Amino acid sequence: MNELFLVRKNLFRKPVRTVLLLVSILIAFLIYAFMTSLVTSMSDFNTKPTRLITLSKINFTETLPIAHYDKISRMEGVAVATHMNWFGGYYQDPVKGFMPVFAVDPETYFEVYKEDLPLSEEVKAAFFKERTAMLAAEPVARRWGWKVGQKVPLNSNIFTQADGSRVWDFTLVGTIPTPPGSSQTGSVLIHYDYFNETIDIGRDRIGWIPFLSTSAEANDKVIAAIDQRFANSADETRTNDEATFNKSFAAQLGNLALVLALVVGAAFIAILLIVGTTMTLAIRERTKEFGVMKTLGFSSGSILRMVLGESLLLAFLGAALGVLLAVGLLAAAGSMPGAPPLHLATPVLWQSALMAAGLGLVTGVLPALAAYRLSIVDALSRK
Amino acid sequence: MTSLLNQIATITALNLRTIPQRGWMSIATVMAVALATLVLLFFLALSNGLSKTVEGSGADDIAIVLREGSNAELNSVVSKDQLNILATGPGLRRRDGAPVVSGELLVIVDGIKRSTGTAANMPFRGISADGISLRKGVTITEGRMFAPGTNEIVVGAGLLREFAGFEFGKSIRLRGSEWTVVGVFEAPGTVFESELWADIAVTQSLFDRPNIFQTMRFALNSAADLATFREWAKADARLKGLEVLSEREFYAKQASQSSGIFMIAAWGLGLTMAVGALAGAMNAMYSSVAARASEIATLRIIGFSGVAAFVGTLIEALILSALGGLVGLILAFVFFHGRTTSTLANSSFTQLVFKFDLSPSLVASAIVFALVIGFLGGLFPGVRAARQRPLLELAG
Numbered sequence: 221m222n223e224l225f226l227v228r229k230n231l232f233r234k235p236v237r238t239v240l241l242l243v244s245i246l247i248a249f250l251i252y253a254f255m256t257s258l259v260t261s262m263s264d265f266n267t268k269p270t271r272l273i274t275l276s277k278i279n280f281t282e283t284l285p286i287a288h289y290d291k292i293s294r295m296e297g298v299a300v301a302t303h304m305n306w307f308g309g310y311y312q313d314p315v316k317g318f319m320p321v322f323a324v325d326p327e328t329y330f331e332v333y334k335e336d337l338p339l340s341e342e343v344k345a346a347f348f349k350e351r352t353a354m355l356a357a358e359p360v361a362r363r364w365g366w367k368v369g370q371k372v373p374l375n376s377n378i379f380t381q382a383d384g385s386r387v388w389d390f391t392l393v394g395t396i397p398t399p400p401g402s403s404q405t406g407s408v409l410i411h412y413d414y415f416n417e418t419i420d421i422g423r424d425r426i427g428w429i430p431f432l433s434t435s436a437e438a439n440d441k442v443i444a445a446i447d448q449r450f451a452n453s454a455d456e457t458r459t460n461d462e463a464t465f466n467k468s469f470a471a472q473l474g475n476l477a478l479v480l481a482l483v484v485g486a487a488f489i490a491i492l493l494i495v496g497t498t499m500t501l502a503i504r505e506r507t508k509e510f511g512v513m514k515t516l517g518f519s520s521g522s523i524l525r526m527v528l529g530e531s532l533l534l535a536f537l538g539a540a541l542g543v544l545l546a547v548g549l550l551a552a553a554g555s556m557p558g559a560p561p562l563h564l565a566t567p568v569l570w571q572s573a574l575m576a577a578g579l580g581l582v583t584g585v586l587p588a589l590a591a592y593r594l595s596i597v598d599a600l601s602r603k
Numbered sequence: 604m605t606s607l608l609n610q611i612a613t614i615t616a617l618n619l620r621t622i623p624q625r626g627w628m629s630i631a632t633v634m635a636v637a638l639a640t641l642v643l644l645f646f647l648a649l650s651n652g653l654s655k656t657v658e659g660s661g662a663d664d665i666a667i668v669l670r671e672g673s674n675a676e677l678n679s680v681v682s683k684d685q686l687n688i689l690a691t692g693p694g695l696r697r698r699d700g701a702p703v704v705s706g707e708l709l710v711i712v713d714g715i716k717r718s719t720g721t722a723a724n725m726p727f728r729g730i731s732a733d734g735i736s737l738r739k740g741v742t743i744t745e746g747r748m749f750a751p752g753t754n755e756i757v758v759g760a761g762l763l764r765e766f767a768g769f770e771f772g773k774s775i776r777l778r779g780s781e782w783t784v785v786g787v788f789e790a791p792g793t794v795f796e797s798e799l800w801a802d803i804a805v806t807q808s809l810f811d812r813p814n815i816f817q818t819m820r821f822a823l824n825s826a827a828d829l830a831t832f833r834e835w836a837k838a839d840a841r842l843k844g845l846e847v848l849s850e851r852e853f854y855a856k857q858a859s860q861s862s863g864i865f866m867i868a869a870w871g872l873g874l875t876m877a878v879g880a881l882a883g884a885m886n887a888m889y890s891s892v893a894a895r896a897s898e899i900a901t902l903r904i905i906g907f908s909g910v911a912a913f914v915g916t917l918i919e920a921l922i923l924s925a926l927g928g929l930v931g932l933i934l935a936f937v938f939f940h941g942r943t944t945s946t947l948a949n950s951s952f953t954q955l956v957f958k959f960d961l962s963p964s965l966v967a968s969a970i971v972f973a974l975v976i977g978f979l980g981g982l983f984p985g986v987r988a989a990r991q992r993p994l995l996e997l998a999g
Contacts, residue, residue: 236889240882244635247879251872278777279711279724281677281952282810314672377670377678386672386844421680421815454779454811471721472947472954482645486638487876493631494883501628501890 223522227529230506237498238534244494245538245579246545248487252575253546253568255480260565261554262470267462269436270299271332274429274446275465277456283425284455291449292429293328297442301431302328305412308378311364319360321374321408323415332430336404343394347409354390355409357402359555361395368392374408379419388418405554430462488575496583499531503587510591511599524592531584532577539576543568610907614915617898618891619922625891629923632887635880636927636976637934640969643873644935644961647968650865652960653946657858660793661851662739663826664696668819668836671846675857676709676818677952683814685842692835694828695821703822705734706803710810711953712777714766716945723766723945726953727756727777727799729806735788737820738795745771746786751802754809757786761796761956765945769799778809794854797945797956820850861948861955877976880927884980888920892988899988909989916988920981921974928973935961935969 232238274292276282286303293301302325309321326348330337339347339355347353354372366372373387380386390410398405416423433442443459450457460468470476510523547564554562622629668689669679686706695702707730714725728734732751735741749755758769769775775782782801790796807813823829826849833847848856892899899912939959948955 237886240886240889243882244879244886247875247882251875255872277713279713281711281724308678310672375672377673377675378680380680380844384844421812452779456779468722471716471719472723474944474946475719483642483872486642487879490635490638490876490879490883493627493634494879494886497627497631498886498890501625 223526223529227526227533230526231530231533234502237502241495241498241534242538242541244491245535246542248484248491249539249542249572249576250545250549251487252484253543253564253572254549255483256568256571257546257550257562257565258553259470259476259480261562262466262476267466268335268432269461269463270433270439271462272431272433272439272443272459273462273465274431274457274459276428277447277458280428280469283422283427284429284457286424286426288450288455288457289426289429292431292446295442295445295449297434297438297445299432299434300328300331301429302332303412303426303429304329305415305425305427306378307374307410307415308376309374309408310377311372311374314375314377317364318377319408320406321376321410323410323412325412326409329409332432333403336402338397338399339394346393350391350393351411351414352388352390353393353411355394355396355407356392357398357404357407358395359398359405360408361392366392368394374410379421381418382420388415488579492579492582495531495534495579496586499534499583500587503527503591506591507594507599507602510594511596511602514594514596514599520592520594523594524588527588527591528581528584531587532580535576535580535583536573539572539579543572607908607911610902610911611914611918614899614902614907614911615918617902618895618915618919621891621895621898622919625887625894628887628890632880632884632923632980633927633930635883636924636973637930639873639876639880639976640928640931640973641934642876643869643972644931644965644969645939645959646865646869646872647965648935648939648959648961649944649946650862650869651962651965652944652957653865653948653955654858654862655960655962656792656955656957657794657854657861657948658851660738660795661849661854663829663849663851664823665737665850666821666823666829666832667848667850667853668821668845669817669848671844675951677711679817681706681816681819681845683816685845686816686819688839688841689819689821689836689845692821692832694823694832694835696824703733703737705731705737705820706816707731707734707818707820708803708806708810708812708815709817709951709953710806710812712799714762714768714954716954717765717767724947724953725762725766725769725799726797726951727801727806729803730800731803733822734800734803734820737822738790738793740793741788741790741795743786743788746784748786749800749802750785752805753802754780754782754805755785756782756799756801757788758784758800759796759798759956760787760789761943762798762954763787764943765956766954778811780809794948794951794955797954857948857951861946873972877972881976881980884920884924884976885984887923888916888981888984889987891919892916892984892991896991899991903991912991913985913989916985917978917981920984921977924973924977924980925970927976928970931973932961932966932969 276284289303292298305323307321307323309319311317347355370392372390372392374390375386396404433439439461446459447457550562550564669676670681673679690702690704707728710727711724712727713722716723749757769784771784771787773784829849836842836847940961942959943956945954945956
């Protein structure tokens with residue numbers, strides 16, 4: 221009969237109590253793991269250290285002249301550049317059918333976002349060749365039941381064609397596979413040339429310029445060179461690496477880090493109180509038992525270890541269940557149409573382990589010390 | 604009946620008087636319920652404050668025209684020709700024979716959020732000279748209105764509180780030209796306070812959007828004229844693809860779009876935390892029943908009913924959770940009620956400044972929320988208390 225056996229037996233001697241404690245611990249870790257991953261996912265999806273973005277300095281919704289793209293692609297430190305426009309696209313219903321449709325320069329787009337576009341050469345060739353061709357992320361095509369080869373009419377909530385029509389016909393030439401973590405789960409890609417020729421306003425202007433630098437070390441220099449080049453022109457620029465851009469975008473929603481800290485803090489204070497007081501009670505109930513064990517020759521040290529072991533086991537079990545549930549919920553939420561790619565943020569794993577250890581120690585240390593100090597006479601005489 | 608009530612009162616009193624013996628556990632329950640309530644209220648107050656500000660901006664006797672299907676002002680495009688046709692419509696209020704109208708263009712510029720130092724989207728709106736009179740409750744509190752045809756800006760007081768970069772008297776460089784902030788305006792409790800205003804013609808030319816408007820505002824003779832104006836616009840082929848809304852309808856639509864995410868966060872996180880608090884409450888109540896097992900057994904033997912034991916336990920749980928709800932409410936009022944904050948309103952894609960707002964109905968939902976936790980938390984332990992077999996308990 222080793223200590224671990226006793227720890228396990230003790231933990232489940234009052235199953236209802238243990239299950240209730242596990243539920244409250246699970247909830248706190250679920251909130252922590254889910255919320256942290258959600259916030260991280262907003263800025264963390266498929267970034268690449270050498271991928272930078274040039275935008276209008278006024279705001280990212282302002283456009284830039286196409287000439288900026290030509291100038292930037294020829295600059296030193298820029299390996300390859302592409303450009304993108306927001307189409308404001310929707311399918312059938314302006315609200316339910318809304319989707320991120322981007323007008324891109326096909327060849328260069330596939331170079332800058334190579335890793336995210338695992339497409340066969342045939343599909344690529346088909347997309348490059350036909351001006352009205354369209355690519356859609358698999359989940360998007362599946363949701364609307366689009367088949368490859370089919371004509372898809374898309375509306376724009378911004379642009380109108382020269383003839384007054386607001387519907388563009390595209391041919392779906394393929395779908396973009398979206399493995400977990402893909403940044404393309406909601407994307408639809410169309411040709412910039414076709415878009416530019418048919419729109420009524422804002423011709424020859426582009427939304428933003430993603431490009432690859434020759435190396436991450438060169439980033440600062442490239443950023444400074446580009447922004448200086450357009451300084452004091454009508455279209456000044458702001459260049460950032462992808463992660464910085466995503467982060468600043470997420471920051472617009474509010475001080476997410478603060479809200480996250482408040483909510484997670486509230487959840488953990490609550491369980492700390494619940495688990496701490498319950499553990500104290502659970503150990504006090506067993507005072508007599510400890511007296512008997514000490515009489516039988518169990519050392520005070522081994523009793524201390526058993527009590528701490530019990531609170532640690534409880535905390536780790538609850539944490540593991542909470543993180544597992546978070547993984548499930550993230551997968552479910554991430555597979556909803558239009559949702560950003562969601563996955564458990566890796567740091568959550570070790571941080572949860574650390575927090576579980578802390579929770580187990582903090583809630584177990586006082587009862588464990590009390591049991592450690594207990595004298596046999598006191599223990600046996602206590603009612 | 605009276606005796607049952609007496610029994611319940613006796614057991615409840617016994618339960619409550621013995622709470623101090625289980626002091627820490629009771630406090631843990633109260634705090635867990637308080638924190639769950641606090642989280643719920645945090646997001647509900649955000650959602651409510653946001654909706655109230657957006658909805659509070661709308662009047663019934665102002666018509667707003669934008670591109671149909673654009674859903675948001677930012678996507679809308681209306682031409683100058685359409686503006687001129689619309690200005691001849693029926694039901695419009697006229698001043699000196701000319702309709703009171705403002706064709707407007709919204710562009711987004713970057714400001715700096717004071718609390719975090721990060722860039723944020725600011726709505727920069729070109730308006731006509733009538734633009735200010737087409738918005739209720741706007742007063743210039745510092746400096747003056749912009750002069751037509753100049754690069755002058757007036758800034759909303761709400762924006763100024765939360766964001767840096769547009770202070771009174773400051774010069775700002777946008778698209779290669781200098782703009783000066785010449786005035787500050789207030790419009791308490793509306794979205795207008797979160798905006799920057801400048802002359803429409805200057806905005807159009809400097810932002811390279813010649814003759815393009817996004818929305819148009821028309822003053823109506825009365826709210827009843829909206830239908831007439833709308834029908835008239837619908838019948839004119841030259842105005843095809845435009846949508847006519849009252850200002851109230853326009854903002855009500857935006858409010859429901861913007862506050863949705865906070866409602867999801869409120870109930871998603873609130874209910875999740877409630878499950879945790881519920882587990883804690885049940886735990887505490889089971890312990891309470893166990894601790895008083897011999898007292899309850901004694902009472903049962905001298906003739907107290909199981910129902911009394913059940914109700915007594917339930918009442919204890921309800922009192923603890925109500926106390927928790929109350930603590931949560933007090934914390935909410937102390938920490939965030941009335942505090943100013945801002946978020947990206949998803950309809951306009953720009954920052955909107957508003958206040959956390961705890962309405963009476965939110966206070967009521969918080970109390971009900973806490974009591975439901977208490978009720979569920981006391982239910983099963985109460986059943987256990989009622990089902991105890993008295994002799995076994997005493998023998999043990």
